Amino acid sequence: MCLAIPTLITSISEDQVAKIEIGGIERAISLIFTPEARVGDYALIHSGYAIGILAPEEAEETLRLLREMEEAAEAEEAAAEAEYADALARVEHSDLPKVGNETA
Amino acid sequence: MKYIDEFRDPKLARRLIAHIKRRATEPMRFMEFCGGHTHAIMRYGLRQLLPANIKMLSGPGCPVCVTSCTDLDRAIALARIPGVILTTFGDMLRVPGSDGTLSGAKAEGADVRMVYSTLDAVQCARDNPDRPVIFLGIGFETTAPTVAASILQAERAGIHNYYVFSLHKLTPPAMRAILDGGEVALSGILGPGHVTTIIGSQAWAFLPEEYGMPCAVAGFESLDILRAVAMLTDMLVEGRPAVANAYPRCVSREGNPNAQEMMYRVFQATPADWRGIGTLPESGLGLREEFDHRDAALVFPIEIGPSHEPKGCRCGDVLRGALSPTECPLFANRCTPTSPLGPCMVSSEGACAAYFTYREYKDDH
Amino acid sequence: MTTERILLAHGSGGKLSHDLVEKLFARRFSNAILDRMDDAAVLEIMGRKPEGTGDRQQDRDKQVGVPGLTGKLAFTTDSYVVSPIVFPGGDIGKLAVCGTVNDLCMSGAHPLYLSAGFIIEEGLPLDELEGIVDSMATTALQAGVAIVTGDTKVVDKGHADLLFINTSGVGIVPPDVNVSGSYALPGDVVLVSGTMGDHGMAILMQREGLQFSSHLTSDCAPLNGLVEAIFASLSTEESKSLVARVHCLRDPTRGGLITTLNELAQASDVGIEIEETSIPVCDPVRAACELLGFDPLYVANEGKLVAIVTADIAQRVLEAMKAHPDGANAAIIGEVTSSHAGKVIVRTELGARRIADMLAGDQLPRIC
Numbered sequence: 001m002c003l004a005i006p007t008l009i010t011s012i013s014e015d016q017v018a019k020i021e022i023g024g025i026e027r028a029i030s031l032i033f034t035p036e037a038r039v040g041d042y043a044l045i046h047s048g049y050a051i052g053i054l055a056p057e058e059a060e061e062t063l064r065l066l067r068e069m070e071e072a073a074e075a076e077e078a079a080a081e082a083e084y085a086d087a088l089a090r091v092e093h094s095d096l097p098k099v100g101n102e103t104a
Numbered sequence: 105m106k107y108i109d110e111f112r113d114p115k116l117a118r119r120l121i122a123h124i125k126r127r128a129t130e131p132m133r134f135m136e137f138c139g140g141h142t143h144a145i146m147r148y149g150l151r152q153l154l155p156a157n158i159k160m161l162s163g164p165g166c167p168v169c170v171t172s173c174t175d176l177d178r179a180i181a182l183a184r185i186p187g188v189i190l191t192t193f194g195d196m197l198r199v200p201g202s203d204g205t206l207s208g209a210k211a212e213g214a215d216v217r218m219v220y221s222t223l224d225a226v227q228c229a230r231d232n233p234d235r236p237v238i239f240l241g242i243g244f245e246t247t248a249p250t251v252a253a254s255i256l257q258a259e260r261a262g263i264h265n266y267y268v269f270s271l272h273k274l275t276p277p278a279m280r281a282i283l284d285g286g287e288v289a290l291s292g293i294l295g296p297g298h299v300t301t302i303i304g305s306q307a308w309a310f311l312p313e314e315y316g317m318p319c320a321v322a323g324f325e326s327l328d329i330l331r332a333v334a335m336l337t338d339m340l341v342e343g344r345p346a347v348a349n350a351y352p353r354c355v356s357r358e359g360n361p362n363a364q365e366m367m368y369r370v371f372q373a374t375p376a377d378w379r380g381i382g383t384l385p386e387s388g389l390g391l392r393e394e395f396d397h398r399d400a401a402l403v404f405p406i407e408i409g410p411s412h413e414p415k416g417c418r419c420g421d422v423l424r425g426a427l428s429p430t431e432c433p434l435f436a437n438r439c440t441p442t443s444p445l446g447p448c449m450v451s452s453e454g455a456c457a458a459y460f461t462y463r464e465y466k467d468d469h
Numbered sequence: 470m471t472t473e474r475i476l477l478a479h480g481s482g483g484k485l486s487h488d489l490v491e492k493l494f495a496r497r498f499s500n501a502i503l504d505r506m507d508d509a510a511v512l513e514i515m516g517r518k519p520e521g522t523g524d525r526q527q528d529r530d531k532q533v534g535v536p537g538l539t540g541k542l543a544f545t546t547d548s549y550v551v552s553p554i555v556f557p558g559g560d561i562g563k564l565a566v567c568g569t570v571n572d573l574c575m576s577g578a579h580p581l582y583l584s585a586g587f588i589i590e591e592g593l594p595l596d597e598l599e600g601i602v603d604s605m606a607t608t609a610l611q612a613g614v615a616i617v618t619g620d621t622k623v624v625d626k627g628h629a630d631l632l633f634i635n636t637s638g639v640g641i642v643p644p645d646v647n648v649s650g651s652y653a654l655p656g657d658v659v660l661v662s663g664t665m666g667d668h669g670m671a672i673l674m675q676r677e678g679l680q681f682s683s684h685l686t687s688d689c690a691p692l693n694g695l696v697e698a699i700f701a702s703l704s705t706e707e708s709k710s711l712v713a714r715v716h717c718l719r720d721p722t723r724g725g726l727i728t729t730l731n732e733l734a735q736a737s738d739v740g741i742e743i744e745e746t747s748i749p750v751c752d753p754v755r756a757a758c759e760l761l762g763f764d765p766l767y768v769a770n771e772g773k774l775v776a777i778v779t780a781d782i783a784q785r786v787l788e789a790m791k792a793h794p795d796g797a798n799a800a801i802i803g804e805v806t807s808s809h810a811g812k813v814i815v816r817t818e819l820g821a822r823r824i825a826d827m828l829a830g831d832q833l834p835r836i837c
Contacts, residue, residue: 002297003140003836004246004301005108005759005760006105022760023105023754023756024683024685024752024753024756025674027681027760030253033360033363044298044354046298047220047222047250048220048223048250048680051298052301052354052360055352055354059107062352063111112818117819139837146823149822193836194836195835197833198830218834220680224680243837441484452837453837461825461826462825463823464821464823465809
């Protein structure tokens with residue numbers, strides 16, 4: 001439910017009407033719920049009204065956390081791979097009979 | 105598109121999925137309350153990508169689907185009053201009542217007009233001063249403030265022929281009813297991101313506090329939904345139910361006070377009829393007494409025959425999460441988007457429509 | 470769905486439309502050629518009258534033609550009822566010419582001659598009609614076709630939405646060209662000639678009540694130049710036969726790309742699998758779709774084509790399209806498979822696979 005899309009506020013006129021733009025599409029919308037909005041802000045618009053103003057620092061923070069998680073996971077995977085490679089190398093060079101070899 | 109494309113990054117999505125896979129060590133059942141979430145989950149194919157021990161269930165978060173048959177019949181009856189212009193969001197046009205749809209009424213000569221915004225409905229009233237213009241108000245707390253604003257606008261501008269038929273509903277009572285019903289075992293709730301932009305994440309505090317249920321408020325892009333699922337998983341595994349905000353770029357603790365204030369200036373909580381759940385006290389929004397002259401239900405008394413749901417329709421069960429769409433015996437045979445029996449199949453946000461249009465493909469071999 | 474009256478959804482190109490055509494018109498008019506349900510009827514013109522078999526259906530199916538003339542005639546018809554009648558990038562007249570020209574060249578034909586029938590609502594301003602007729606003349610010239618016959622009727626005010634136009638057209642299918650919706654084979658490659666959803670969203674943005682302003686224009690255009698370029702790239706001295714490796718051509722009009730792919734999958738009884746990220750969609754169309762809750766893959770196009778060709782010529786066809794002004798954004802979007810016959814599978818950008826069915830009727834702007 002509640003289709004709402006972030007759009008750029010390109011101008012604000014009196015009586016709390018603003019013009020928004022997204023992908024070259026424009027429309028007049030109401031800022032009645034977001035009197036603090038400024039030109040250049042991104043407004044979350046639903047059915048012709050701005051219901052919120054996007055917080056850029058929060059958006060950045062969310063992406064940063066996700067990217068960090070990605071790096072951490074990659075580091076984990078790299079470490080895991082290195083460990084595995086080590087373990088393999090040790091098995092190769094040991095005197096223990098290899099799995100599958102029949103020994104008397 | 106800024107703030108949309110970045111949150112659809114497939115690389116980050118895959119990482120989130122890997123994280124969830126590592127952490128979800130036990131079976132988990134999450135209810136996505138919002139129809140928009142069901143739609144997005146199906147469209148991205150997230151069900152396939154999440155580990156098998158995580159089950160996503162659809163809840164009663166589609167305002168179209170939870171509109172009772174009686175209420176819909178009343179809306180159609182209003183549209184049929186000679187001279188009336190019924191303005192409505194596109195979502196409601198094809199939902200079947202006991203006897204036809206708004207679209208069908210239009211084909212028979214009723215003046216039913218689709219609008220994108222209540223601003224357009226008020227304009228319609230301005231343009232047609234000699235005819236009553238009734239706006240069909242559906243939607244939850246995201247939409248109700250905009251309808252409230254339209255009434256205040258009509259008052260200020262002296263537009264006397266603008267009326268609202270309010271079928272608006274509040275989401276926390278429905279969530280309580282599902283949990284109190286005890287019908288479905290749930291581990292956590294995926295909270296509706298845009299409703300919460302209005303009502304604030306503190307509105308969901310009752311979930312961990314009274315039900316021990318974690319809640320993660322989610323946006324609608326793939327990363328938003330996955331992040332919320334990851335947060336729910338983490339909260340469960342760590343045994344710390346809370347309200348987590350997975351959509352902080354739009355959602356705050358207190359929400360949008362201006363929108364809340366305007367909504368409650370015009371509306372008050374009333375009992376409402378939820379399809380599939382029944383009547384819940386304080387779960388709907390009715391116009392306050394001082395706006396009686398704008399209340400279509402009072403100004404245009406109508407009589408309708410007894411309402412009946414289509415035989416065998418299980419929408420109610422689907423809406424409570426008790427039945428998955430594919431488990432409904434009518435799904436994909438007697439009930440399809442081409443010939444829908446119930447609202448869950450008609451509404452594009454309905455669980456059944458989402459499941460049908462975007463059903464996942466499994467290789468047979 | 471048993472309805473007592475015709476609904477708007479019956480004209481939207483989705484399931485209800487298909488049902489109406491199949492269960493009412495096709496059933497009553499049924500014959501071998503019609504039953505193929507291609508965009509144009511391709512008719513063998515025999516050199517002699519065949520012996521009558523006594524079976525009227527069979528005799529009708531064998532074409533009686535002109536002595537001495539052989540080859541394949543393509544014949545099609547279409548009616549245009551779009552509103553508004555003038556829109557960014559075109560008007561109902563341009564649409565009427567392009568639509569019929571395109572149906573012809575989607576059957577592999579060189580379009581030659583069109584008819585134009587007008588049903589005009591009383592009260593239509595003459596200068597508006599002139600503008601549309603001018604537009605038709607210009608488009609016909611651009612497409613290299615001649616409008617050779619026509620008809621005009623005027624109806625009482627309120628009995629037509631300003632103007633309805635019907636165009637029928639004939640063309641000749643060159644030898645070696647053998648295109649039909651039923652010819653796709655597993656292993657074939659699926660291509661589109663450009664961005665999806667331009668026409669439908671351009672029209673929608675103009676719609677009263679939505680109040681959006683955009684620079685979106687309809688992509689309405691005749692496609693015969695592009696189709697000729699495709700065939701030309703395949704007809705070199707050594708490779709005359711490559712032309713037959715173009716199996717299907719179809720323009721994804723009402724119902725959009727997914728509807729057209731479903732039609733082809735069903736007609737050929739094959740599966741089609743496409744990669745969502747490879748389908749070109751321009752930014753304004755993306756934005757308009759987000760705002761209204763639309764899926765661009767179900768939105769109408771009027772100047773694009775889908776081509777299904779054998780894998781070995783796919784790259785060549787792609788390059789031929791890209792070198793042509795009407796194919797600048799052409800792309801390979803998927804392939805034909807033998808599994809899931811009759812169904813279209815979309816692979817999402819996250820790698821999940823989902824079935825993409827036809828819609829019941831038109832998409833509607835939604836707030837939920």
